[in-house]
Amino acid sequence: MIATSIEQIPKIVCFDDSPRGRLLLGAAYLFYKQGYDKTTVRQLGEFIGIQSGSLFHHFKSKDDILATVMEQTIIYNFARLKEAAERSSDPEQQLRDLIKAELISITGDTGAAMAVLVHEWFALSKEKQEYLLKMRNEYEQIWLDVIEKLRAQGKVKHDAFIWRRLVGGSISWSVTWYRPEGKVKVDELTEMVWEMALK
Amino acid sequence: MIATSIEQIPKIVCFDDSPRGRLLLGAAYLFYKQGYDKTTVRQLGEFIGIQSGSLFHHFKSKDDILATVMEQTIIYNFARLKEAAERSSDPEQQLRDLIKAELISITGDTGAAMAVLVHEWFALSKEKQEYLLKMRNEYEQIWLDVIEKLRAQGKVKHDAFIWRRLVGGSISWSVTWYRPEGKVKVDELTEMVWEMALK
Amino acid sequence: MIATSIEQIPKIVCFDDSPRGRLLLGAAYLFYKQGYDKTTVRQLGEFIGIQSGSLFHHFKSKDDILATVMEQTIIYNFARLKEAAERSSDPEQQLRDLIKAELISITGDTGAAMAVLVHEWFALSKEKQEYLLKMRNEYEQIWLDVIEKLRAQGKVKHDAFIWRRLVGGSISWSVTWYRPEGKVKVDELTEMVWEMALK
Amino acid sequence: MIATSIEQIPKIVCFDDSPRGRLLLGAAYLFYKQGYDKTTVRQLGEFIGIQSGSLFHHFKSKDDILATVMEQTIIYNFARLKEAAERSSDPEQQLRDLIKAELISITGDTGAAMAVLVHEWFALSKEKQEYLLKMRNEYEQIWLDVIEKLRAQGKVKHDAFIWRRLVGGSISWSVTWYRPEGKVKVDELTEMVWEMALK
DNA sequence: AATGAATGAGCTTTCATTCAT
DNA sequence: CATGAATGAAAGCTCATTCAT
DSSP states (O other): OOOSSSGGGGOOOTTTSHHHHHHHHHHHHHHHOOOOTTTTTTHHHHHTTHHEEEEEEEESSHHHHHHHHHHHHHHHHHHHHHHHTTSSSSHHHHHHHHHHHHHHHHSTTTTHHHHHHHHTTTGGGGHHHHHHHEEEEEEHHHHHHHHHHHHHTTOOOOHHHHHHHHHHHHHHHHGTOOOTSSSSSHHHHHHHHHHHHHO | OOOOGGGGGGOTTOOSSSSHHHHHHHHHHHHHHHTTTOOOHHHHHHTTTGGGGGHHHHOOOOHHHHHHHHHHHHHHHHHHHHHHHHTTTHHHHHHHHHHHHHHHHHTTHHHHHHHHHHGGGGSHHHHHHHHHHHHHHHHHHHHHHHHHHHHHHTTSSSOOOOOOHHHHHHHGGGGOOTTTTSSHHHHHHHHHHHHHHHH | OOSGGGSSSSSOOSOOOSSSHHHHHHHHHHHHHHHHTOOOOHHHHHHHHHHHGGGGHHOOOOHHHHHHHHHHHHHHHHHHHHHHHOSSOOOHHHHHHHHHHHHHHHHHHHHHHHHHHHGGGGSSSSSHHHHHHHHHHHHHHHHHHHHHHHTTSSSOOOHHHHHHHHHHHHHHHHHGTTTTTTOHHHHHHHHHHHHHHHH | OSSSSGGGGGGOOSSSSSSSHHHHHHHHHHHHHHHHOOOOHHHHHHTTOGGGGGGGHHHHSSHHEEEEEEEEHHHHHHHHHHHHTTTTTTTTHHHHHHHHHHHHHHHHHHHHHHHHHTTGGGSOOOHHHHHHHHHHHHHHHHHHHHHHHHTTSOOOOSSSHHHHOOOOOOHHGGGGOOOOOSOHHHHHHHHHHHHHHHO
16 A cells, blocks of 8 residues: 555545535545455544544445445536537537546546445345446446547447447556556547547 | 355356365355355355364365465466467467466356456455466466567557556456456457457 | 324323423323433423424423423322222231232233333432432331231231232233233232232 | 353253353343343343353344243243143132233243343334234233133133233232242242232 | 254444433 | 534445465
8 A cells, every 4th residue: 555644645526625525535546556345444434544443424335435435426416428529510520529438437536436336236235236236337438429429430340339339448448557647648648549549 | 145055056167166166166156156254164164064173174264265266267367368379379379378267267157256366356365465466477477478579579559567457457347347247248248359459 | 202292102100281290291102102312302392382482491401301291100000009008907808909900000001111210210419319209108118018817817917018029020010911901900910910919 | 240150050941951052041131131232242242251242143133032031931831821710720720820821930940031031021022022922822822721711610700811910910920029039939829819919 | 963952253323311401 | 593504433344365174
């Protein structure tokens, strides 16, 4: 582990500066660095500077904390994706904007939270999974709408769903290897993914 | 959960029919379905039909079981990849074979074990990670060798490492959505990935 | 549980309509329905419509609430028993009146509070037990005085203390089975107990 | 509290000498002396000389321990009551034997366990209550059969169910006051209850 | 090899109580 | 008087691991 207290870690834009927001920020960080199961509520309390018992004033259970981290992450990145889709009306440019937006979600400020969303999905209770899945579907719909336009123009030949999975895989996988401080910039990566997807 | 005993689940080719192999098979299945942390040694014992205490005659620790599942999976799929690479000397065809081999690893007979390899990597102790990482690197080297040949021919323009990550992401991500019993066959998927990667 | 707020439950005559009285009424109800240990101060606060922290402006501790419920119940039913004893000077009739008074305490308006007195006695701190035991003894003395008169007349043969225990057991036990809305009325039950005790 | 370890307390005939039986014996004692809620699993472990975690090898939950104490107590005392009922064919004598048997259950070797059965009934989960209630009904049936015979002979005038409740109350209540080492012997008490019930 | 009881540290969660506002 | 966030001790329970048999 690197940081030992919440002061030392970068803010995540999804979470505000309230006690509750700080709690979620700390949770996202620890779940990201150590995994959900390996992070104890005692550790989390210590990390953000309260007693472990006090966590349960803000959230009903540990599972509830995880779900809220994920929920806020989805909400925020849904808004970001939507905004990206509306920035242009040319589907090729829209696609480029979606790719970049999603890469930023994963490699940028919300990266830790997105990693948690990906890695800890199965740690979530079944009911919470179902609820978040609905939000996830709205998110995916933005992608599918753009892809269908590209297909109508003959620029995408394959099944939209599968095509999205392949491109999404490339992007999501970056969570496992991309380092923002490395030599490859997000714009370059965006270009690479865009070329692969469309050429 | 679906199966309640080891008789009901498909064999995985990595694991032989010895008591030890059955144990690994059961572990791979349960770790896949429930996650490593959520699977207790007692459950595992029950699943394969022995007392939980007896597991420790075969393996030093639960972590050791996970590491062995992963190790055998890597060894087996390394051999499969190597064989695929040697099937042709044309880099384009080699690439196609590698893609297909890796898709089979993930979606076919070793799918559950590969999913464990991907999802439970961080559940593994640091030392074991290091050890398996070396094997992983040998595996990756097969890919990189082929990509470098394609680059020499001008068919790949970008950095080999990053290019491999993007293609690998598309393939690995299929663990989250591909169903062998669905309508898309591995050969079609291979073709889609291959086109995306090379055109 | 049946009621979810204090408005829905029958008043108990021991407790007045002040905030404090309402608190005791709610406590008696919840302690009766759920038991003392299973009732949390948060539940109690919610039930009577204040924050749990505010309870401690009225009572020093949860134990103190229980003790006060019991104390007021004893005081009230002591007065009722005394009044019953003074209604006649014939010991046989006095006995009948005592039996009826005690049955009313247990099955009537103070039933819930009496049930708490019986069932949660051991939940009470030792010091409070001691204090209430003194009041209990005064209550018992009323019974013993009447019984001694009956013994002097030869109508009771056995040891007064034990005889009272047996009769008291019959009466107290009604807390476990008697339902006021059932077909047996208190007067009939009084008669049955009286006959058993004296014939 | 009096005893601090299981060696110092009297055996209860319901529970054998296995680890499991010792556990139940200790539980009965502590639940009796302190109440179920106030007895912690750690205390119980210490009392019988094992780690608190080890309790859960023998029983699924604390609730399960309580239920088992009660179940074995009911089974044992059911057998005792049955035997008592079969000792004579004269209903008056049968009644005397039932009274004595029940008094022995409550004041004798199984006294602590019977007290738990009475006092902690509501601490039990609803499902377990239901299950034990069925056994309780069989027990009560033995009483009702004898009472009906007495009614047929004109020796009991009132409703059998209520009559049993009154007599049962006298007997059960002895749990709150009777001390075997006191000057009143069970035979005397039996006679007193019998007279009260039948004369 | 296998058993199964026992360990003991550690887990999440509960909850009466406090106290600054 | 009331609030409600925070406390902190303690609760029931879990579980990988050990070991005498």
